[in-house]
Amino acid sequence: MAGSPHRRPIGLVVISTGFILLWLLVAAVPFLWTLWGSFKVQADFFSKADWRHAIYGVRTLAETGSRFTGGGYEGAWIEQSFWRNALNTGIVVFFTVIISLTVGTLGGYALARSGYRYAFWILMAALVFRAMPHITLVSGYLLPFFEWNLWGHLGTTIIVLVAINQPFTLWMLHSFFLNIPKDMDESAMVDGCT
Known part of the structure; x- marks a missing residue:
């Protein structure tokens, strides 16, 4: 069976799909970064010494014994009502x-x-x-x-x-x-x- 006359060229499909995926990634990064940082202590997330502290949770590990903490959520939902x-x-x-x-x-x-x-x-x-x-x-x-x-x-x-x-x-x-x-x-x- 012959191909549909309305098919788009494969190059255009690849470029447009790549652009959309890149756009979604750029749009999602701030939300994902904020979500990631919500499980860290402030000293990690707002560290001026090294931005990688927000990724690896060096101070979070030192303060809580784990690389992630739910203390921010506990403070907001329970302590601050x-x-x-x-x-x-x-x-x-x-x-x-x-x-x-x-x-x-x-x-x-x-x-x-x-x-x-x-x-x-x-x-x-x-x-x-x-x-x-x-x-x-x-x-x-x-x-x-x-x-x-x-x-x-x-x-x-x-x-x-x-x-x-x-x-x-x-x-x-x-x-x-x-x-x-x-x-x-x-x-x-x-x-x-x-």
């Missing part, structure tokens, strides 16, 4: 996503199936709020949240993040529902979906 920040982040992300998707799904579907002109203007208003810098939106919340003693609570953070992300969610789900044929809605209604 970073686990609490990670838990708070998880709670905020979970509720922000649930609320944003619930409201955005309802609004996006309603605006996609609406035949009225107001749907366009609501989407334009959402686009205006999406184009505004976040700090201009948050600054409007500051005074009331300070006066009502709500600043620094998880619920406040969730409300602000939902308000900031709602225009984007509305636009994305609106365009998603526009791509679903209206015949699908009609057939679902025939099958008993209300």
Whole structure:
């Protein structure tokens, strides 16, 4: 069987693959170096005497008896209570996503199936709020949240993040529902979906 007429030359494939692998290596080195250094003591990782101390862990071996240590993670997660920040982040992300998707799904579907002109203007208003810098939106919340003693609570953070992300969610789900044929809605209604 003859070769495909759309095959790329082998030289081009080798050069482009080599370039991509080199680019991935260059992009990954800072992350890998930071991960490697997180298992060393500071005296090794920030050594001015010899940069190879960060690789071989000379001072880490002298201080801990091993070339690797988890002391940095213990200090951050346990002594500095970073686990609490990670838990708070998880709670905020979970509720922000649930609320944003619930409201955005309802609004996006309603605006996609609406035949009225107001749907366009609501989407334009959402686009205006999406184009505004976040700090201009948050600054409007500051005074009331300070006066009502709500600043620094998880619920406040969730409300602000939902308000900031709602225009984007509305636009994305609106365009998603526009791509679903209206015949699908009609057939679902025939099958008993209300």
